[in-house]
Amino acid sequence: MNDIQPPYKILVVDDEPDLQPLVEQRMRRYVRAGQYRFVFAQNGVEALERLRADDEIVIVLSDINMPKMDGLALLDQIPKVNPNIRSVIISAYGDMKNIRTAMNRGAFDFVTKPVDFDDLKLTIDRTLQQLLEWRDALGARDRLVALQNELNVASQMQQSILPKRFPQDPSYDVFASMKPARSVGGDFFDVMRLEGGVLGLAVADVSDKGVPAALFMMSSRTLLKGAAIGLGTPGEVLEEVNNLLCEDNESAMFVTLVYAVFDPSTRKLTFANGGHNTPALFDDGGNPPPPPLPRGAAPGPWPGPEDGDGGNSTRLPLTGGVALGLVPGLKYEQSSITLSPGDNVVLYTDGVTEAMNEDEEEFGMARLEGLFSESSPSGARVVNDRIFDAVMEFAGDASQSDDITCMTLRAGGRDH
């Protein structure tokens, strides 16, 4: 919609020939000052012709009784030509019936004959002010709709690349989910079955939000998939993805991600980290996970909270890589651990640990690591759901500012 600026064009519609010179004379000052411009028509039909030919007219000032088409019929027609025009009716003094009809048909205001030009000036200014505010609001609404459309596109892109089904295998259990923030961000995850029954797992967080971030996320995910299928080790995969993302990355977008390869036959997990939160490991009981061994003499599979030192969680060893897309030619270290049956590795984004409650406290690593100290979960989905539930409960009514993504790999499959 075009912005409207002074002089504001006003169409005066009256069949009486003496109104035009009167308006021109009494309003001369304002016309000279560049506030208004007046154009004239003799009846409703002529008025509509003018309106169709001239989209600069913002106010119609119309008499009621006119030949061909009267002012009330004109009021019905004006919105069909331009819904953003405001109409002011000139009526005989005390003609409440017509004034009411005019107001019901959308007239913004009325003045009475004989016209008091001071009052007319006030009425015109008040109408203009309302019109300007209305058009401002319309412009804001249009911008909001455009923004919303953009965010919807980005959100659909983000959702469309996430795996919805996960490999079913007796020797491991894997589950992942993402809860997007209202303003679309750039988390994604991937679970890939690679050659030789090996599993590739990734959780990633793209900087910034909106369509550019979503596009960057798409290319990150595609490059990662390509590199993973090429059967590189996690360190080599990150190196390759980093180099490709660095090409033509003028906008300085980046992605942090953890990529891990799990071999179910040996339960060996090899991982590399590009500037991402270090994955957490929850073992199947109250003891610290291996290493260090031994696991002690805990008899049952799920010892109580009093068992051990209260910590059944740890973080995977740091490999200390830089976020991807920033500096070409970097090497990414990798590290390996061998999981025991029942161990759960949790890959997550900072939406989990940085989730805030209404007091602006963060959920934090300590809460995450404390989640499974009292009872150990029986499957990957249970772990994932419990983390989401805990974060949601913690956040309460505080608004979610970032995507929350969590993936759990449980070695040794689900308990039955």
Place this chain on the structure above:
Amino acid sequence: MELTSDNTGGAVIVKAVGRVDGANARDFHEGLEARIGADGESMVLDFEGLTYISSAGLRVVLLVAKTLQQKDAKLAVCSLSGSIREVFEISGFDKIVPVYTDSGEAVSGLGL
């Protein structure tokens, strides 16, 4: 998030106070760009009063570093609190942008 700046000793020292997240990353960017000085004048971001920085905020730090590089100037950050330091370390940004304990050290570290 509020920015204040001070040009003494050949570098622009910008103090950022509060949170930088996706919602105000653009303001953060514009505020920093507006404070970039003449060619060759480096910038130090003093994050002592910063309580939170999201990835969108980190990206701004990087964009400003690029802009400064084109003007033969450098960017350093200093006075990172615990959680901000952690973000820099986890993301590997501490390997891209030099980190100093305080602004004095940053200024001398930049060789000014």
